[in-house]
Amino acid sequence: MTNKVGEEIKLIFSKLYNQYGPQGWWPLINYECSNTTKTGATKGYHPLNYILPKTRDEIYEIILGTILTQNTAWTSAEKALLNLNNLNAINPEKLLSLGDDTLKETIRCAGFLNQKAKYIKAVTNFYISLDGTIPTREELLRVKGVGNETADSILLYAYKQSEFVVDAYTKRIFIHNGIIKENDNYNKIKYVFESNLEPEQSVYNEYHALIVEHAKRYYNKKPYGQNDRLLLRI
Structure with a gap:
């Protein structure tokens, strides 16, 4: 994997984190906290609390x-x-x-x-x-x-294990930004992230949650990423 890909993956994480902040995943229904800045359900999230x-x-x-x-x-x-x-x-x-x-x-x-x-x-x-x-x-x-x-x-x-989660939103964003390919399978995409990020549970946690938050705003409707001003490549 090229250094350029690694730099882009880290840069995107930094941009997303600066834009949306800590997400507090995974929500727990009886936890008395919330994240009111996110899209959709807000209750039970616990930003910066990685003990849960x-x-x-x-x-x-x-x-x-x-x-x-x-x-x-x-x-x-x-x-x-x-x-x-x-x-x-x-x-x-x-x-x-x-x-x-x-x-x-x-x-x-x-x-x-x-x-x-x-x-x-x-x-x-x-x-x-x-x-x-x-x-x-x-x-x-x-x-x-x-x-x-x-x-x-x-x-x-x-x-709390360092396993990177890949979902449909991950594919949409990173195909759109030219970092992965349309036909890349789950394990190949997982490897791209895990080989370019420190194996820290908190980073994997936040990155996946931030991808979901960003994608809900810009990648739910085709053409995906059309109005994405945060990540759109020039």
Whole structure:
């Protein structure tokens, strides 16, 4: 990877951070804090607090969130988490005690309820089996419903591991800026970032969150990045 690419990746991070500030990911529904400067949901975010999650159930809540937000907006996933919280089911053992129909109805607002109910049960059983240990990426990828993006999100946000998360927004921004190519796969893009950034959990955390914030503003509608004055290359 050329030094020029590394310099651009670092420069973009600096521009995004200076523009939007710390994002406070991953949100926790019972955390009494917020980030009112961001787009969409604002509650539960904790800017500059990288200690969270601290408890077993907070870690589990983030894992649930990574499943619930697949193919849907975070606002819908958040509603599903609030529904589960109303049933005191943001706890692995309590969630597994829910009947299938109850679980599906509770998470209906997040879409794909049949599929996600199966994924939630699978990842919950896996989480219990860990007995407090940190899973490897390979172990996570063997769990039904956990792909590359979900595995890296779990490791980065739930377990504070330095794994860079790549999503559709990452591709849109960095293809638009000529740093990655249209046909680059997930692991190649992940390598581009990880080989050009210090392996610091806080940096990976903020960079992914900042990409999402910027993309929501400028990369949600085609042509992507048309009005992007922050990153648009000359």
